[in-house]
Amino acid sequence: MIRTYLDAGVLVASVRGNPDPAQAARGLIADPEREFVASVSLRLEVLPKALYHRRTAEANFYHQFFARVVAWAEPSETAADLAEHEAVPSGLSALDALHVAAAMMLGADELVTTEGLRKPIHRVTGVRVIAS
Numbered sequence: 001m002i003r004t005y006l007d008a009g010v011l012v013a014s015v016r017g018n019p020d021p022a023q024a025a026r027g028l029i030a031d032p033e034r035e036f037v038a039s040v041s042l043r044l045e046v047l048p049k050a051l052y053h054r055r056t057a058e059a060n061f062y063h064q065f066f067a068r069v070v071a072w073a074e075p076s077e078t079a080a081d082l083a084e085h086e087a088v089p090s091g092l093s094a095l096d097a098l099h100v101a102a103a104m105m106l107g108a109d110e111l112v113t114t115e116g117l118r119k120p121i122h123r124v125t126g127v128r129v130i131a132s
Contacts, residue, residue: 002034002110005103007096007121008045009114010132011065015058021114024132028112029065038066039073039102041095073102082126090123103127 006029014025028034043066050059073079079101086104087097096115103111104126112130115121122129 002031003037003106003108004028004034005037005039005099005106005108005111005127006042007099007111007113007115008042010112011042011046011062013114013132015061021132025114028132035070036065036068037071037073037103037106037108038069039079039099039106040075041073041098041102045095071106073105079105086124086126090125091120092124093120096121100124100127100129 010025010028013021014029015022017025029036043062047059047062047066050062079098082104083092083094083097083101086092086100087094092100100111100121108127110128110130111121112132113119113121114132117131122131
């Protein structure tokens with residue numbers, strides 16, 4: 001099993017993206033060789049906005065995905081310290097740093113993102129980052 005942490009962009013792309021990226025993201029999510037790990041930060045990044053804008057199908061998709069998550073990273077001082085440790089040398093934004101820290105704490109084999117290869121998230125060393 002590949003233990004995978006998906007960045008918010010992958011989830012959003014799977015329901016609102018252009019056809020090719022959406023299909024690729026849905027294929028990744030449907031892969032039976034993967035188990036998913038996530039964080040409260042990821043859930044907060046995607047779900048409230050879909051609910052606020054009454055995008056019911058999108059919110060349902062997120063609920064279904066999060067129901068499949070096998071392990072959750074909760075906010076903690078340890079997570080914040082690890083996020084800061086990863087953010088400083090790579091130039092990560094706060095939320096990306098929290099995602100990286102969560103992936104590391106949960107033992108993810110990979111963090112999959114829609115961020116371009118020149119973005120700071122691809123400079124981290126604590127977890128393998130893959131562009132989708």
